[in-house]
Amino acid sequence: MDILKFITAGSVDDGKSTLIGRLLYDSESILADQLEALHSSNRKNDDGSIDLAILTDGLKAEREQGITIDVAYKYFQTDKRKFIIADTPGHIQYTRNMVTGASNANLAIILVDARKGVIEQTIRHSYLVSLLGIQQVVVCINKMDMVDYSEATYETIVNDYKALAEKVGLKNVKYIPVSALKGDNIVHASTNIHWYKGESLLQFLETIELVVDNSTAHARFPVQWVVRPQTEELHDYRGYAGRVSSGSFKVNDKVTVLPSGFHSTIEKIELLDEEPVEAFAGMSVTIHLKDEIDISRGDILVNTDYLPEVSQQIEADLCWMDTRALDTTHTYFVQHNSKVTRCRIQEILYKVNINTLEKEYNEDFKLNDIGRIVIKTAEPLAFDLYQNNKANGGAIIIDSRTNVTVGALMLRATVN
16 A cells, blocks of 8 residues: 655644544544544534644644644554655645655645635745645635635636646646535545545545656665674675665666766675565565675665766755754765765755745845755765755755754756
């Protein structure tokens, strides 16, 4: 059974937490103790029904303020699929939290309040979803019960969002009219929205096809550990342990070790006590090569016929995550897969005003800012362009003074 990882994004009070609560409640995915706590809670909606947002409001500050601050992960499954939900904040001051929650998502649910339509926060969230390369988007037009389930209102919002989707580069967008509060079109088809003939949200999530890139073109294996037992019975053993980050490798595939550029052939793949002939993305394996090559943690094995970029000067999109502003005079660490090396932010090309999508040209890069920079690394990185291969196109920046992660990078181009 495969796993669909998705995020929910929307403005404050658009009903993200209620939608997730409704999804869990109506699909009967709540544990008995959670259900008991839900029914005994004194938090009720205006109509006296249970406040399902309780299921996701984890922090005390969230419960007190009725807003989402941290990324809340929820897990559930149906007969058809397993799901991991990341409920991400809508506030601009928690942009870094949304970026973190969205980084591994297959799909994004963007909520739009039927009374308000496409607003500033909708633009911001849609831009971030596009920036992070999430291919599938569901626009849930929520609170349809508050506009008398008006088809005209729904169509107006759909048309407005289509213009926004084209502007930010979102291609696969599904539109569903819902009421999280009443349960319309969340798990079961709504009798109130008789003019809508499509699937409910859960039906869509259960049936959408997940695209898995197992091509050899993106075969990437960052080396985590060089295995040398050096025991009497295993004195010649030399394996390279790690996790296939993308694509697939087979026995007898020709591989190149980067950044050194040495070539070899895969002799054997080990997975616990088995020796599969092929390793796919997500599998943690030990690979043996036919040649003895100097390989260390941080190196990456790639398919010889499909080499990534190798450079020390890279143009990248940056989301700044630290309360201390970016300092172009400071030396940071960059971590790309298992490789860690020193780096400098050589140039800030521009920042993006994520409410208007306008580019801003100034050197002031603070918490939650997003923009385009040029990074210079002490050692070469072997990377793919983020838009072509997210798994090998992302990196993080670490402050060498505090060892805190201060930035998320999406590597976009080699700078000559």
